[in-house]
Amino acid sequence: MISFITRLQSRAHFTMKGAHRANGEAFVGTNARRRIQTRQRLAILIGFFLAGYLAIGARLVQYGISDPTQSASIGSGDAVASRPNIIDRNGLLLATDLNMVSLYAEPRRIVDADEVVEKLAMVVPNLDWSETHRRLRSDSAFQWLRRQLTPKQQSDILALGLPGIGFRPEKRRIYPGGATASHIVGHVNVDNQGLAGMERYLDQQGLADLRAAGLTNDIRLEPVKLSIDLRVQNIVREVAAKAMADYQAEAAGAVILDVDTGEVLAMASVPDYDPNAPSRKLADGSIDKEYEKGWFNRISNATFEMGSTFKSFTLAMGLDEGKINLTSVVDASRPIRMGGFTIRDFKGKNRPLSIPEVFQYSSNIGTAAVADMVGIEGHQQFLTRLGLLSKMETEMPGVATPTQPKTWKKINSVTISFGHGVATTPLQTAVAAAALMNGGFLVPPTFLPRSRDEAQALAIRVLKEKTSADMRYLYDWNGQKGSGRNAQVEGFHVGGKTGTADKVINGRYAKNINFNAFVAAFPMEKPRYIVLSIIDAPRTGENGGRTAASTAAPMIKAIIGRVAPLLGVEPHFGELSREMPLVDY
Known part of the structure; x- marks a missing residue:
């Protein structure tokens, strides 16, 4: 009975006015005080959440209405420039462009460089772990990781879901004949710029200027026909x-x-x-100089x-x-x-x-x-x-x-x-x-x-x-x-x-x-x-x-x-009548 009365008292809400208390202070029960404090704390917490959501929303609105920030290195300039097909005198293909993608990273957005390197190595062949890790840990806004990947490699990397990793469309020059006409056709560098042969000649004839002006991007150019006969x-x-x-x-x-x-x-x-691979690396990573003598x-x-x-x-x-x-x-x-x-x-x-x-x-x-x-x-x-x-x-x-x-x-x-x-x-x-x-x-x-x-x-x-x-x-x-x-x-x-x-x-x-x-x-x-x-x-x-x-x-x-038969020269057997002077020796 005593314990029951005690519990009732602890739950009661009452005011005691002491006849002998001159200030007339009010006494509030313990539970009432706690409820007031809880309401105050919830109000403060809700205020913080609202402020956070408002800040995030404002930032999202800002991102939505502003121009996208992009590094100069990954602009829409040189690397996506198209080159015209090169064909022989009979229309057979000597050189053409294929659409490829290149892999880049934004190191400032990389969360775990070790994880990124480990996962990329499963997709990208011969990935240099130490060099890739160094690039990912750099303080720059942009780093190339691998140029000219296949669509299959792009798909596999996208499936990894790595933040701070992106792709950029590029062109890769392909020479279907391989070494057959390498010294005539020449080759290009990784940015599709002509370095030798008729590829370099095309750049010298104004293709490089059109490229610099951005007038060759994703434009199908007329094929350039050469005098050579690929069969011959x-x-x-x-x-x-x-x-x-x-x-x-x-x-x-x-x-x-x-x-x-x-x-x-x-x-x-x-x-x-082979102009498809003008340089070749040895097992130790150095360039094969003997192979490059073939450029001559x-x-x-x-x-x-x-x-x-x-x-x-x-x-x-x-x-x-x-x-x-x-x-x-x-x-x-x-x-x-x-x-x-x-x-x-x-x-x-x-x-x-x-x-x-x-x-x-x-x-x-x-x-x-x-x-x-x-x-x-x-x-x-x-x-x-x-x-x-x-x-x-x-x-x-x-x-x-x-x-x-x-x-x-x-x-x-x-x-x-x-x-x-x-x-x-x-x-x-x-x-x-x-x-x-x-x-x-x-x-x-x-x-x-x-x-x-x-x-x-x-x-x-x-x-x-x-x-x-x-x-x-x-x-x-x-x-x-x-x-x-x-x-x-x-x-x-x-x-x-x-x-x-x-x-x-x-x-x-x-x-x-x-x-x-x-x-x-x-x-x-x-x-x-x-x-x-x-x-x-x-x-x-x-x-x-x-x-x-x-x-x-x-x-x-x-x-x-x-x-001779391919050039349309017909064989002739027997004596020929020549309009040449005959001399007695």
């Missing part, structure tokens, strides 16, 4: 690669040129590279002493200047001694030779005699007129500049007459040889389609028509009776001239290392194409020989035998 290009590269392997050479290459239009139909230089294009970007192929130009010079004709005879019975040097013939006949025999037996002595008839100044002027001493003008970037003596002396003229002392590019040699075959017109080479009318507007006459006819005769003669026999293809009547030059090593001629070339024309009844092959430092050749007749000439045979 593939054959030329195959033959060059096989010759390099079979003859144990440092390098090899070849080019096919239309003699009337100057169009380059094929050009290959091996070793080469020996046909247009390098100069060589072209050896006896230059005898074509020396004899053409003598014919054009009227110093000799096809019935002329020069004395090649003894070596020439000049300035401390002795000039001999390789397997010389040690007798007077007719001009066709000088060409057939590749006589250094006979060729030097013709150069001496013309004189030093006339010799230099003639080679300059043929474009062999100045930098070649064409679309291909990085064309090498020929070298020649600062001052021409008689000994220089003599050695240059048979291809030593002047270094020029193989492509220039082919262009000059085309002038010997097409009636005497020098037509600048091009890697873009060109009609005969357009070529004629650019052509410069450098030889008389009669000189060109005589040179066609000499090429045909050598193709049947001389060093060109190893390049002969039954039915297609190949003519040409070999060139075996001692290679210059550290400023000195190496007697046991050759640079070999063969310049050919076909079909000789009316030449349409020049084919020039080179092979650098072969250790062996057909039947164990190392000269151009055993290495470069068989390359020509293999090329013409396969490409």
